[in-house]
Amino acid sequence: MMNHLKLACIACLLLITTAVAAQQTPVISETLWSGSEGKFESAPDTxxxxxxxxxxxxxxxxxxxxxxxxxxxxxxxxxxxxxxxxxxxxxxxxxxxxxxxxxxxxxxxxxxxxxxxxxxxxxxxxxxxxxxxxxxxxxxxxxxxxxLRNIESAKMKAIEDGYRKARSNAEVLAQAGGRKLGAMSYASVDASEFIPQPRPVIMKAQLLTGHTEPAPIQGFTPAKIIITAHVNVLFQLE
Incomplete structure (x- = not known):
């Protein structure tokens, strides 16, 4: 009789533990993470x-x-x-x-x-x-x-490029798994920009030598401005 009572108590404790664990464990819907880096390049305008x-x-x-x-x-x-x-x-x-x-x-x-x-x-x-x-x-x-005169617009273009790539990758993965890609559920963005460092220019040499030289920036082609944005997107699966 005592053994039956012990077994019943153990079974009851297991049920309670399972119920508590089920309450603490979040229910995760079927989703798919996808990340990609977008880029926008442009010659400087300023x-x-x-x-x-x-x-x-x-x-x-x-x-x-x-x-x-x-x-x-x-x-x-x-x-x-x-x-x-x-x-x-x-x-x-x-x-x-x-x-x-x-x-x-x-x-x-x-x-x-x-x-x-x-x-x-x-x-x-x-x-x-x-x-x-x-x-x-x-x-x-x-x-x-x-x-760039409008650096924020350039960042938006890099983010758009990153999202397109992330969604394209996610569609390939979903199709490979026999699923259909649903709507975006969450996204995070980390944008950065590469702007060439200021170029020092010596201006007073012609005053000291008495000779007029061509401006030091003549014939100089500035490097492109590169904006990158790493986009992480969480998609629903259908």
């Missing part, structure tokens, strides 16, 4: 000309006056080359006191700095612009980088 205004004067008002004059000359160069005022961004001026590092710690002047970014969509204007900016004795750290 050049970013970047440099800084940097100068030092003994008096703060003189430093600011020279900085404002440099900014005005930059805007004039931009207008002379047919660019819109909104294509240039001149940052706010920052002031740093300059001290003579000796026992007296004497103030000897003030340094004023600002950053300049000019967007150029017509690349043939890069040569005249670099020539004009090279005449500024307050400019420093000149570089050119290339990008």
């Amino acid at each position: 050049a970013l000309v970047q440099f800084s205004i940097s100068l030092q004067q003994a008096r703060l008002q003189d430093a600011y006056a020279q900085a404002r004059e440099s900014a005005a000359r930059i805007r004039q160069i931009i207008r002379d080359n047919g660019l819109a005022p909104g294509d240039a961004e001149i940052g706010s001026f920052t002031m740093t006191p300059v001290y003579q590092w000796n026992a007296k710690h004497k103030l000897i002047g003030f340094q004023v700095n600002s950053s300049v970014v000019v967007k150029v969509h017509e690349f043939e204007k890069l040569g005249p612009l670099s020539d004009g900016f090279s005449q500024l004795d307050t400019s420093d750290g000149f570089s050119i980088s290339f990008t």
Whole structure:
């Protein structure tokens, strides 16, 4: 009699354990994961000309006056080359006191700095612009980088390409298994972009040598902008 009771208790415990496990284990519908990498390539349509205004004067008002004059000359160069005022961004001026590092710690002047970014969509204007900016004795750290005017649209195209490839792969797998691919249930996207690093340009060589050389960016072909997007998609199976 006791053995029968023990067996009944064990069977009851097994049923309870099975029921609890069934509640804890999620019911997974028939699905199929598919992943692929989409890509979009394009020649750049925008050049970013970047440099800084940097100068030092003994008096703060003189430093600011020279900085404002440099900014005005930059805007004039931009207008002379047919660019819109909104294509240039001149940052706010920052002031740093300059001290003579000796026992007296004497103030000897003030340094004023600002950053300049000019967007150029017509690349043939890069040569005249670099020539004009090279005449500024307050400019420093000149570089050119290339990008796309609408980078977000390019990312969307890479994602669309990745989804098409992922769905095509999933359809092949579903067909091989004798099933039909259903609707998308879930998707994740990881997009990245390859943009060539800024290209440093030496602008002041012709001022030092007294010779006029061709603009350093003439004859230069920028590399393509490459946008990639890894797309993972969960499809229902019918």
